[in-house]
Amino acid sequence: MLWNLFPSEVKIAVGDPRARKPTGYPDEETHVANAVTSRRSEFFAGRECARKAMRDLGFQPTAIGVRPDRSPIWPNGLIGTISHSRTLCLAAVALQNDDALSIGLDIEPDSPLPEDMWDTICTSNERSWLAGLPSDQRTRQALRMFTAKESAYKAQYPLTQEFLEFEDLEIAFYGHDFSAVFQRSVPSFAKGTKLRGRQVIYHGHVVSAVCVGSDQFNKGAVS
Structure with a gap:
């Protein structure tokens, strides 16, 4: 995997x-x-x-x-x-x-993410998505969201040198794939740019990975 x-x-x-x-x-x-x-x-x-x-x-x-x-x-x-x-x-x-300008990887032990952390980590849309899930899935899906954001942050940082807040990226899942969408413009990435990632469970950990290619990279974008 x-x-x-x-x-x-x-x-x-x-x-x-x-x-x-x-x-x-x-x-x-x-x-x-x-x-x-x-x-x-x-x-x-x-x-x-x-x-x-x-x-x-x-x-x-x-x-x-x-x-x-x-x-x-x-x-x-x-x-x-x-x-x-x-x-x-x-x-x-x-x-x-051009296919791999920068990469990001994050691993976290596969355990529930406490609900009192959601306001810090999640956007309002993400919190609404979590609220719509069965109650026994929410805390682990919140962890998936956290590690997806961490991998996207690591992938963008070498290209932007920009310290992002959790709310600056919004995650959407598609099976094992996910997108991390910029909620504001930063150097080289316009607002709305989607970084593509994948996520798997490996040896009791959630593992997220993002690869940034030249098709997502816009040198003209500024914060």
């Missing part, structure tokens, strides 16, 4: 943060030198997955640094995304081209 989340040219690798002692490249160590063990384990497991995906693309593994905004620093010509929980980490890497 994971390998259908992105176009075939995007390589995905899977890891477990609990599998080994957390270690990484010296250039990476500085970013988590004072972090607790669980945070170090997740950080390095994610980068280990990213390097495996890089090897699958034919690239030599290298250190993956951290920008001031905490996003990964990818080698020239590559795009990538990392997400992790305490028990699972995923990374996706690809050559940047």
Whole structure:
């Protein structure tokens, strides 16, 4: 299922943060030198997955640094995304081209999202949609919405450098597919632009993925 989340040219690798002692490249160590063990384990497991995906693309593994905004620093010509929980980490890497300008991936443990968080995460249309569902489905569908927004945010950020609020994207589901629609214009994306994504359940996690292509990218759009 994971390998259908992105176009075939995007390589995905899977890891477990609990599998080994957390270690990484010296250039990476500085970013988590004072972090607790669980945070170090997740950080390095994610980068280990990213390097495996890089090897699958034919690239030599290298250190993956951290920008001031905490996003990964990818080698020239590559795009990538990392997400992790305490028990699972995923990374996706690809050559940047017109079909894949940027990618975003998010994983969350498949558990109910408390209703007191919905006002923060959901637009009024999304809350209305949730209210129309059977009561036993609402909290898990709200989680699906949350992780879809997170993956869309990660996909747009490298192209816009824009910090979005949850209400700036509106999600609609179509089976395993979803759209994330911009509710306001930001650099390179006009209001109403739809980012396309896919979502699956994998090892007790909801996994969401978005790939932005040149057909969705408008350099003339401004906030």
